[in-house]
Amino acid sequence: MPAEVVATLAPAPGQVVADCTLGGAGHARLLLERISPGGTLIGLDRDPDAIANARQVLAPWKGQTHLLARNFVQLPETLAELGIERLDGILADLGLSLHHLEASGRGFSFQRDEPLDMRMDPRSGPTAADLIRDLTAEELGRLFKEFGEERHARGIARRIVAARRRAPVATSAQLADLVAGPGRTRPGRLHPATRIFMALRIAVNRELEDLERFLASAPGLLRPGGRLCVLAFHSLEDRLVKQAFRRLERPCTCPPRAPVCTCGAVPMARVLTPKPLRPTPAEVAANPLARSTRLRAIERLKAQ
Numbered sequence: 579m580p581a582e583v584v585a586t587l588a589p590a591p592g593q594v595v596a597d598c599t600l601g602g603a604g605h606a607r608l609l610l611e612r613i614s615p616g617g618t619l620i621g622l623d624r625d626p627d628a629i630a631n632a633r634q635v636l637a638p639w640k641g642q643t644h645l646l647a648r649n650f651v652q653l654p655e656t657l658a659e660l661g662i663e664r665l666d667g668i669l670a671d672l673g674l675s676l677h678h679l680e681a682s683g684r685g686f687s688f689q690r691d692e693p694l695d696m697r698m699d700p701r702s703g704p705t706a707a708d709l710i711r712d713l714t715a716e717e718l719g720r721l722f723k724e725f726g727e728e729r730h731a732r733g734i735a736r737r738i739v740a741a742r743r744r745a746p747v748a749t750s751a752q753l754a755d756l757v758a759g760p761g762r763t764r765p766g767r768l769h770p771a772t773r774i775f776m777a778l779r780i781a782v783n784r785e786l787e788d789l790e791r792f793l794a795s796a797p798g799l800l801r802p803g804g805r806l807c808v809l810a811f812h813s814l815e816d817r818l819v820k821q822a823f824r825r826l827e828r829p830c831t832c833p834p835r836a837p838v839c840t841c842g843a844v845p846m847a848r849v850l851t852p853k854p855l856r857p858t859p860a861e862v863a864a865n866p867l868a869r870s871t872r873l874r875a876i877e878r879l880k881a882q
């Protein structure tokens with residue numbers, strides 16, 4: 579949703595902005611075009627491949643960029659290291675990049691046969707194969723239910739545990755076959771592995787914990803009038819964004835029937851998107867992966 583991102587963040591020449599999820603650097607390019615001349619872009623991605631790619635794509639703006647292979651939870655300390663106090667705009671376009679699905683070789687897609695890794699940052703943490711090998715049937719079932727909202731979570735977990743007693747489940751194709759099972763795929767229906775792969779990926783990358791930490795710190799890094807724009811790809815992420823933004827706008831913790839506010843909480847931001855923005859049919863046709871995207875944004879209040 580590049581047009582919506584630009585319209586929401588309204589970047590202007592000389593501004594300092596952060597793209598916390600560089601990916602293919604498409605959004606970062608658009609932002610740099612608009613903050614030039616004189617602007618600065620801090621670009622983060624937890625995947626070092628994305629940073630290597632961004633260095634090439636954004637080479638024309640070399641003097642105006644700081645590109646770092648870091649998790650976006652590290653944005654506050656990154657700004658402190660760079661001596662930057664406040665940002666005019668922050669973008670987080672969550673989830674996987676096209677590179678992850680199509681070229682990383684890390685088993686993100688059940689349509690390919692690759693090692694079951696699923697780490698966005700291959701430098702740290704257990705892989706999906708480690709989780710499949712080490713978690714109990716109960717833990718796997720909980721993970722599939724909680725992060726994949728999978729109805730048959732426990733049955734699938736039991737099938738995995740039975741299979742791994744015979745041989746390690748180490749590739750994406752092995753896992754997809756196990757989850758789908760004979761006769762369980764139907765044309766036109768969501769592939770049964772979709773939710774399981776999503777759940778594993780969320781767990782491997784601690785996506786929801788990191789998003790919560792990011793949402794707690796990022797608004798405080800904006801200058802008054804600065805804007806934060808988040809694009810979420812699944813309902814679990816979007817719920818966290820919606821709730822965090824609502825708390826910033828309405829922080830009051832007084833009982834709902836209290837005649838006047840006595841808690842003293844002061845709103846930090848206003849929500850720019852009472853309803854999330856969705857991609858146009860034309861964008862979904864061009865990029866089916868974008869179909870479930872929801873864009874939400876806030877503006878930091880001037881009175882802070």
Ligand SMILES: C[S@@+](CC[C@H](N)C(=O)[O-])C[C@H]1O[C@@H](n2cnc3c(N)ncnc32)[C@H](O)[C@@H]1O
Pocket residue numbers: 598599600601602603604605606622623624625628648649650651671672673674675676698788
């Ligand atoms: C949907 S892609 C971004 C696409 C990008 N906006 C573009 O224009 O090409 C999401 C990117 O966010 C990165 N990412 C996900 N979680 C992250 C986190 N916690 N910290 C930093 N990067 C993260 C992924 O590695 C991936 O490259």
